[in-house]
Each structure stands twice: as structure tokens, then as C-alpha cells.
Amino acid sequence: MVKQQTKQRLWIAVYFVLIFAPLLILLLAPRPEGRTFWRDLSVALGFAGLSLMGLQFLPTARLPLLSEVFPLDTLYDFHHKLSIAAFGLSLAHPVILFLHNPHMLRLLNVFTTPWRTKSAVIGVALLILLIVTSVKRLSLKLSYETWRLLHDLCAAGVVGLILFHIFKVNYYTSVPLQRGLWIALGGLWAAMILYIRVIRPWQLLKRPYRVVEVISERSQTWSLVLEPVGHPGAPFRAGQVAWLSVGHSPFSIEAHPFSYASSADHPERIVFAIKELGDFTATLGEVKPGTPVYVDGPYGTFDLDHHPGGNYVFIAGGIGSAPIMGMLRTLADRHDERKIQFFYGNRTWDDVIFREELETLQARLNLEVIHVLQNAHEGWEGERGFITKDVLQRRLSDDYRNRVYFICGPLPMIVLVERALEQLAVPRKEMHEISRKRAFEETRRRIFSENYKMA
Amino acid sequence: MQRIYARRLLIATLILIGVLALTFAVLQGGLP
Numbered sequence: 001m002v003k004q005q006t007k008q009r010l011w012i013a014v015y016f017v018l019i020f021a022p023l024l025i026l027l028l029a030p031r032p033e034g035r036t037f038w039r040d041l042s043v044a045l046g047f048a049g050l051s052l053m054g055l056q057f058l059p060t061a062r063l064p065l066l067s068e069v070f071p072l073d074t075l076y077d078f079h080h081k082l083s084i085a086a087f088g089l090s091l092a093h094p095v096i097l098f099l100h101n102p103h104m105l106r107l108l109n110v111f112t113t114p115w116r117t118k119s120a121v122i123g124v125a126l127l128i129l130l131i132v133t134s135v136k137r138l139s140l141k142l143s144y145e146t147w148r149l150l151h152d153l154c155a156a157g158v159v160g161l162i163l164f165h166i167f168k169v170n171y172y173t174s175v176p177l178q179r180g181l182w183i184a185l186g187g188l189w190a191a192m193i194l195y196i197r198v199i200r201p202w203q204l205l206k207r208p209y210r211v212v213e214v215i216s217e218r219s220q221t222w223s224l225v226l227e228p229v230g231h232p233g234a235p236f237r238a239g240q241v242a243w244l245s246v247g248h249s250p251f252s253i254e255a256h257p258f259s260y261a262s263s264a265d266h267p268e269r270i271v272f273a274i275k276e277l278g279d280f281t282a283t284l285g286e287v288k289p290g291t292p293v294y295v296d297g298p299y300g301t302f303d304l305d306h307h308p309g310g311n312y313v314f315i316a317g318g319i320g321s322a323p324i325m326g327m328l329r330t331l332a333d334r335h336d337e338r339k340i341q342f343f344y345g346n347r348t349w350d351d352v353i354f355r356e357e358l359e360t361l362q363a364r365l366n367l368e369v370i371h372v373l374q375n376a377h378e379g380w381e382g383e384r385g386f387i388t389k390d391v392l393q394r395r396l397s398d399d400y401r402n403r404v405y406f407i408c409g410p411l412p413m414i415v416l417v418e419r420a421l422e423q424l425a426v427p428r429k430e431m432h433e434i435s436r437k438r439a440f441e442e443t444r445r446r447i448f449s450e451n452y453k454m455a
Numbered sequence: 456m457q458r459i460y461a462r463r464l465l466i467a468t469l470i471l472i473g474v475l476a477l478t479f480a481v482l483q484g485g486l487p
Contacts, residue, residue: 012464019468023475027482034483041484044476052468078461085469 004306007069018055021181022047029177042096043172049089050166053127054159054185056083057192062200062243062299072241072257072300073433080134087131090124090162116168123161130154144280148253152197159189197251204250204294207231211246211291212269214284219351220276221319222284223261225269226293233267234298236260237305238330239323239406242297244272246280246287250294256280259323259408260298265333270295273353275319302406304330307432309404311339313396315387315417317409318346318353324408325354332364340365341397345372345387345413349380370395387413389420401426407433 023044034040058066059075059082067075097104107117130151133140137147163186166173173179208229215223224246227233236242243255262271276282301307304327314324321344331340346352349371358369372383372391383391397403405426407417414433421431 015464016468020471020475023472023479026479027475031483034485037480037484037487039484041476041480044479045472048472048476074461078465081461081465082468085465089472 004069004301011066011069015055018185019048019051021185022051022178025175025178025181026172029175031175032171036100038096038100042093042100045089045096046093047166047172049086049091049093050159050162051185052082052086052089053162054189056086056155057189057196061192061196062296063195064299067299068301071302071432073302083131083134087127090127094120094124116165119161119168120165123158123165126154126161127158130158144256145253152253156193159186200296201250201294204245204296207234207295209233209270209293209295211287211289211293213289214287216285217273218353218355219318219346221353222274222276224272224274224284224287224293226272226295227269228267229292233270234295235267236264236270236298237303238264238327239300239303240298240326241300241302241323242272242295243299245294245296246284247291247293250296254280255294255296259326261322261325261329263329263333264304264326265330273319273322273325275353302408302432303327307404307406307430309430311397311399311403312341313400313403313405314340314342315405315407315409316342316344317387317413318351320409320413321353322408324406325357327406328358328361328365328367332361337366339397339399340367341395341403342367342369343372343387343392343395344369345374345409347374349373349377387417387420389423392417392420393424396424400424403430405431407431 026044026047056079059070059079107113108121110118110121113121133142133147133150133154137144142150163182166182167179173182209226210229212225212227215225217223224244239259241257241259243257245252245255248254258272258274260270261273262269274281274284276284302323304312312327314327316324324342324344328340328342331338342358344352344358349355352358352371361367362369370383370391372385372387373380374385376382376384383395385391392400401424403426405421407414409417418431418433422428
């Protein structure tokens with residue numbers, strides 16, 4: 001079996017080839033006469049911007065080959081950062097041209113400019129719309145579904161229009177190797193869109209699930225219990241994630257990511273613990289048994305089997321306990337005897353989701369649960385505040401440097417906890433985290449950010 | 456922690472793009 005690290009290196013090599021191929025061909029292949037420094041610099045930056053933009057279909061396509069190698073968080077985080085970089089490079093192309101030759105500004109008039117530049121102007125306008133709506137979605141009060149539709153349409157439009165632009169200008173693409181490369185890249189991007197929008201939904205259609213029950217948990221949280229219909233259920237690893245389409249066709253854009261919270265030993269009855277946060281989650285209580293659900297998953301490397309180890313430390317905040325519950329339930333089913341510490345941060349004692357079940361799990365596992373409450377009630381003798389370095393230092397077992405860490409919660413909590421663990425000399429390679437950006441978005445903004453800044 | 460590696464990869468990408476683009480521009484169009 002190829003090692004995880006080798007696979008990661010191979011993918012990074014593929015990434016470099018895809019990004020730098022246009023620039024390397026510009027440099028190494030026979031090319032037409034040069035123009036001016038500024039014009040050629042702008043072309044090179046534009047080519048790099050387009051190759052970066054097209055590459056964005058890969059990390060978010062949830063290709064099993066890729067999502068088995070890199071953590072989902074990293075893929076999405078990388079997608080966000082690369083998109084901003086691609087945006088900057090794509091803007092640098094016209095800005096340099098206009099600064100170098102202000103007469104070219106007349107090309108911005110979409111009513112008079114020829115199609116070769118009209119496509120670029122519309123493409124960049126769509127790109128600006130895409131970036132602004134992605135970065136400012138909440139401020140613009142766009143629902144996740146509207147944003148997602150806009151995002152997908154703009155992304156396909158941008159790369160299509162800009163490819164059209166470079167072929168119409170046809171200066172450096174007149175070189176057969178360069179032309180062939182862009183045709184191949186365009187084909188790859190189109191294949192990704194086809195996979196995301198047609199092939200994968202088609203596969204999901206063949207293995208539906210249905211809602212068995214919706215259980216009300218503490219802290220406005222629901223356990224959505226599903227069973228497969230006409231198939232044995234897809235195997236998953238404890239801690240992984242799936243995108244759920246509840247009551248919608250798998251071809252619709254209504255899909256939301258959640259962690260499996262049930263035992264990985266029972267794919268025939270899966271549970272997702274979902275807290276009421278956004279538009280979709282607020283309606284979960286109304287979901288009726290029998291409702292069809294499509295489960296696009298499992299995905300991710302935040303799981304026990306990917307990071308086997310001696311003893312474990314789980315750290316979660318609020319609904320971040322969902323994948324941890326999946327891990328604990330799996331370990332309990334397997335009669336695992338390893339030592340586990342679970343630091344669980346919540347606002348109040350009443351907010352502690354799965355509180356009673358955690359007590360029974362302590363009887364089935366070698367498990368110590370350390371509750372950390374922000375607003376502890378009078379008489380509370382446990383830890384108070386946040387999961388800080390002090391709390392960890394005080395409560396971690398003596399062998400803590402040799403344990404494997406799984407951390408799940410809002411991003412500010414993860415940053416704080418990882419920093420604390422680093423100060424306690426826990427090796428970085430033993431820390432695995434997942435932050436549910438979308439799911440935590442509202443809560444994070446409302447509650448956690450400010451509080452953790454103060455902590 | 457993978458986020459840190461992702462950031463480093465992004466920085467390396469941007470530096471390489473800058474170097475390759477400038478090299479190409481100098482070779483093609485000469486120094487500005």
C-alpha cells in the first residue's frame with residue numbers, strides 16, 4: 001500500500017504540473033515574436049490565473065482519490081485561498097495592460113468591443129461577483145442554496161469565457177503545444193463539472209436512504225436516523241463526513257455536510273447529529289419518517305482508521321462532538337480497551353449534547369470525559385471557561401505526548417487548542433482537526449469568535 | 456496542522472508564478 005505521505009506528494013506534483021504547465025510551455029516551447037515586457041508579463045500572469053482558477057474544480061469535486069489523501073478542511077481551505085490568488089492574478093492581467101497602454105481601456109465597453117475582449121470583460125465581472133458573494137455571503141444575506149447556485153454558474157461561466165478569450169486572441173495559443181494544453185485543461189475542467197453535477201448524483205440515485213426517526217437531543221440538536229433502501233449501506237469510518245440531501249433529488253444543490261455520529265460497524269443504520277443553526281438545519285424537526293435522503297459520502301481523513309494510535313484524546317466544542325460520538329460508539333462496539341480522554345466544551349450543563357449517553361459510554365470504554373463549561377452553574381466542581389492550555393495541562397494524562405488527538409469544533413477553538421497543545425510539546429503530526437465552517441458559521445460569528453479572542 | 460502546510464504551498468506557488476512570469480516577460484519583451 002502506498003503510504004499516505006507518498007500519495008500527498010504525488011498529488012502535489014500533479015498540482016504543480018497543472019498550475020505551471022502553461023508558464024513552462026510559454027518559456028520552453030518555440031513561441032511567436034515577443035511584444036513588450038509589460039504585455040508579456042500580463043499574459044503570463046493571466047495564464048497562471050486561469051490555470052489556478054480551473055484547478056478549483058478539483059479540491060471541491062470530492063473525488064474519492066483526493067479526499068482519501070487530504071483532510072477535507074485543508075482541501076476547502078486551500079480552495080478558498082487559491083481562488084483569491086487566482087482572482088488577483090486574473091485582475092493583474094488587464095490592470096497591467098491598462099496601465100501600460102491606457103488606450104486599451106476602451107475595450108471595457110462591452111457594447112462596442114469585439115467578442116475576444118467582450119468575453120474577458122464579462123468573465124472578469126462574473127469572477128468579481130463570484131468572489132464577492134463567496135467572501136461576503138453572510139453580510140449580503142444570501143442563503144447557502146442561492147449562493148451555491150450562483151457560485152457554480154459563475155465558476156463555469158468564468159473559465160469558459162476566459163478560455164474563449166485566449167483562443168480568440170490566439171497569440172500564444174497559436175503554438176500547438178500551448179493550444180493542446182488549454183484544450184486538455186478545458187476538457188479536464190468540463191469532466192469535473194460533469195462528475196459533480198451528473199455522474200455522482202446519478203450514482204447516489206441508485207442507493208437511496210430513508211429517515212427512520214428524528215430524535216430531539218439537548219441544545220436544539222437533532223439525531224437524524226437513516227436506513228438504506230434496497231442496499232446494505234455504504235461502509236464508512238468513524239469520524240467521516242457525508243453531504244445529505246434530505247427530501248431532495250441528488251441532482252439538486254440542496255446538500256449539506258455532516259459527520260456520521262453512529263458506529264461505523266453499523267452502516268445499515270446511520271445517524272447524523274445536527275444542530276439547528278442555519279436555514280436548512282432549522283427545519284429538521286419537521287422531517288417525517290420515510291422521507292428520502294441521499295447520502296453523498298463518506299469523505300475525509302478525520303477518522304480513527306486513518307490515524308491509528310495507542311491512546312486517544314478527543315477535544316470538541318458543542319456540536320463538534322458529533323464525529324467524536326461516532327468514534328466513541330464505534331470503539332465501544334469493538335470493545336476497545338485503549339485509554340481515551342474527551343475534553344468537551346459547552347456553554348452550560350444543559351447544553352451538553354449526549355450527556356447521558358457519555359455516562360453509559362464511560363462504563364463501556366476506558367473513557368474519561370472532562371466537561372468544560374463556559375457558564376457553569378453554582379456548585380459546579382468541574383472545569384470552567386474554555387479548553388485552554390491550563391485546563392489541558394491540569395487534566396491531560398501523563399502519556400499525553402504519545403496520544404493521538406482529534407479536535408472538532410469552531411475554528412477559533414481549534415486554533416486555540418492547537419496552540420495550547422503545541423506549547424505542551426504535543427507533536428503536530430498527532431493533531432487532527434476538522435472545523436465545520438459552514439455548519440458553524442453562524443454560531444462561530446455569534447458566540448465563539450469574540451469569546452475565544454478574549455480567552 | 457495541514458492548514459499550515461496548505462498556506463506554505465500557496466506561498467510557494469505564488470513565488471514560482473512570479474519568477475516564471477517575470478522570466479518569460481524579460482525573455483520575450485526585454486527589460487522594461
